[in-house]
Amino acid sequence: MSVSSVSETVISLLLVDDHPMIVEGIRQMLLPEADLQVVAQANGGEQALELLEVHPHVRVVLLDLSMPGMSGIELARAIRAGWPNARVLALSMFHDHTTVAEVLEAGGAGYVLKTASRTELSTAIRQVAAGGTYFSQDVADTLLQCQQIAAGLEAARPPAITPREREILQLVAREHSNLEIAEALFISERTVETHRRNLLAKTNSKSVVGLIQYAIRHNLLA
Amino acid sequence: MSVSSVSETVISLLLVDDHPMIVEGIRQMLLPEADLQVVAQANGGEQALELLEVHPHVRVVLLDLSMPGMSGIELARAIRAGWPNARVLALSMFHDHTTVAEVLEAGGAGYVLKTASRTELSTAIRQVAAGGTYFSQDVADTLLQCQQIAAGLEAARPPAITPREREILQLVAREHSNLEIAEALFISERTVETHRRNLLAKTNSKSVVGLIQYAIRHNLLA
DNA sequence: CGATGCCTACGTGCTAGCACGTATTTTTTA
DNA sequence: TAAAAAATACGTGCTAGCACGTAGGCATCG
Numbered sequence: 084m085s086v087s088s089v090s091e092t093v094i095s096l097l098l099v100d101d102h103p104m105i106v107e108g109i110r111q112m113l114l115p116e117a118d119l120q121v122v123a124q125a126n127g128g129e130q131a132l133e134l135l136e137v138h139p140h141v142r143v144v145l146l147d148l149s150m151p152g153m154s155g156i157e158l159a160r161a162i163r164a165g166w167p168n169a170r171v172l173a174l175s176m177f178h179d180h181t182t183v184a185e186v187l188e189a190g191g192a193g194y195v196l197k198t199a200s201r202t203e204l205s206t207a208i209r210q211v212a213a214g215g216t217y218f219s220q221d222v223a224d225t226l227l228q229c230q231q232i233a234a235g236l237e238a239a240r241p242p243a244i245t246p247r248e249r250e251i252l253q254l255v256a257r258e259h260s261n262l263e264i265a266e267a268l269f270i271s272e273r274t275v276e277t278h279r280r281n282l283l284a285k286t287n288s289k290s291v292v293g294l295i296q297y298a299i300r301h302n303l304l305a
Numbered sequence: 306m307s308v309s310s311v312s313e314t315v316i317s318l319l320l321v322d323d324h325p326m327i328v329e330g331i332r333q334m335l336l337p338e339a340d341l342q343v344v345a346q347a348n349g350g351e352q353a354l355e356l357l358e359v360h361p362h363v364r365v366v367l368l369d370l371s372m373p374g375m376s377g378i379e380l381a382r383a384i385r386a387g388w389p390n391a392r393v394l395a396l397s398m399f400h401d402h403t404t405v406a407e408v409l410e411a412g413g414a415g416y417v418l419k420t421a422s423r424t425e426l427s428t429a430i431r432q433v434a435a436g437g438t439y440f441s442q443d444v445a446d447t448l449l450q451c452q453q454i455a456a457g458l459e460a461a462r463p464p465a466i467t468p469r470e471r472e473i474l475q476l477v478a479r480e481h482s483n484l485e486i487a488e489a490l491f492i493s494e495r496t497v498e499t500h501r502r503n504l505l506a507k508t509n510s511k512s513v514v515g516l517i518q519y520a521i522r523h524n525l526l527a
Numbered sequence: 528c529g530a531t532g533c534c535t536a537c538g539t540g541c542t543a544g545c546a547c548g549t550a551t552t553t554t555t556t557a
Numbered sequence: 558t559a560a561a562a563a564a565t566a567c568g569t570g571c572t573a574g575c576a577c578g579t580a581g582g583c584a585t586c587g
Contacts, residue, residue: 101420102327102419102420103334103420103421103422103423104327104330104331104334104419104421104426105326105327105330105419106330107330107333107334107423108326108327108328108329108330108331108332108333109326109330110333111329111330111332111333112326112329176324197324197326197327198323198324198325198326199325199326200325201329245562245563245564246563247563247564248563248564255514256514256518258510258511258512258514258515260543260544261543261544262543270564270565270566271565271566271567272566273565273566273567273568274564274565274566276544276545276566277564277565277566278564278565279544279545280545280546280547281563283545288480289480290480290513290544290545290573291512291513291514291517291544292477292478292480292513292517293480295513295514295517295518296478296517296521299518299521467532467533467534468533469533469534470533470534482573482574483573483574484573492534492535492536493535493536493537494536495535495536495537495538496534496535496536498536498574498575499534499535499536500534500535501574501575502575502576502577503533505575512543512574512575513574
């Protein structure tokens with residue numbers, strides 16, 4: 084509460100969300116918090132990276148997981164790779180096992196649900212900025228509930244969907260048959276089947292039914 | 306620009322969305338607009354109806370379509386029935402044919418995407434409050450693209466999913482097989498197949514793939 | 528009362544999806 | 558450069574999903 088701290092009593096933030104409404108909502112929620120300063124806001128992964136070039140000092144990147152184009156997870160990875168000093172705080176509607184695991188594995192420092200209050204959000208940001216972690220209650224429950232993820236923090240397999248798989252997934256979601264997909268991508272139908280099988284395994288689904296739900300939750304259908 | 310208008314230069318608004326962040330975002334987006342006044346905000350359909358009892362003069366209800374519990378569509382209908390003076394402006398992430406059609410058929414006066422800017426949102430509200438309609442560009446495109454909906458504005462068939470079908474749909478979404486569903490509901494597998502066939506027809510899907518997407522978009526999986 | 532809509536149910540037949548196994552080439556990473 | 562991951566590909570075999578046709582019991586509504 085004194086002015087003794089050397090440099091940054093102020094935490095600089097970058098907001099990333101494709102919905103202007105949410106960005107605005109967060110901005111306004113944080114306005115009363117004098118120590119939290121939003122220095123930039125982006126509407127997509129690519130833009131976020133550009134902004135980071137300009138503002139390399141950003142302390143915390145608050146990013147929405149579900150965005151068209153580059154996904155939140157990809158962006159998180161990119162940030163970890165290019166700006167090791169920046170802390171990533173994920174913001175999402177959902178808190179399913181796999182998503183939470185992916186965020187952790189991508190180097191995310193925290194995970195806040197979009198249902199969070201002003202207080203919770205600012206607490207999370209401060210905690211993360213201070214080098215700690217923060218997880219919304221429900222997310223923490225998910226973490227505890229599933230020891231796989233706890234393990235995932237150190238060693239376990241995060242079933243990352245590859246770009247190619249994602250491509251196949253999008254076509255599947257458009258109700259294309261394996262044959263149609265094969266013809267569209269100039270590959271064998273067998274290959275499509277293999278990709279599909281791998282997707283089912285990675286998403287832990289019994290059939291397309293689960294696959295589509297995964298795809299929608301993770302916003303894989305741009 | 307003069308003070309000549311008789312009564313309401315001010316438009317009273319009710320916000321309905323289950324995400325505090327979005328509600329807050331909208332509130333703040335509208336703050337600079339002196340003529341738009343948010344008189345109440347609800348986090349669910351039931352609460353919205355209660356608030357309308359207290360504030361019967363609300364001019365525009367801005368409501369999110371995807372909410373847990375009572376869906377946005379149901380709420381829209383309830384509002385049309387109980388408060389004919391209130392105008393309903395739908396707010397959604399998606400703009401697929403069926404959803405847009407349902408909103409129209411439920412008596413919605415407009416449809417704004419969550420990607421809307423402050424300007425677009427306030428324009429939409431004013432237009433709707435004035436007795437007109439407003440549709441985001443992408444939504445309008447959807448409307449034009451599909452003449453079925455244009456027809457739907459006056460007479461056409463809104464393929465309503467029956468309670469039983471919805472029940473089957475939910476079980477399908479949980480990755481149950483037809484046989485499992487049949488046993489769970491004490492009916493024949495054939496019957497399940499029939500329901501499924503009808504669902505495919507009503508949702509205009511080629512397979513479960515489309516069906517699941519419909520279910521998620523319409524929030525049929527409570 | 529007839530019409531309409533929902534839930535129920537059967538049969539036949541086709542095939543896309545999926546299981547499970549295996550393997551080569553290319554790219555990325557360590 | 559060696560190891561790991563991703564993308565490619567084939568074979569065999571089973572079956573759940575779906576198309577298409579048909580129909581009776583039951584409630585509601587005009």
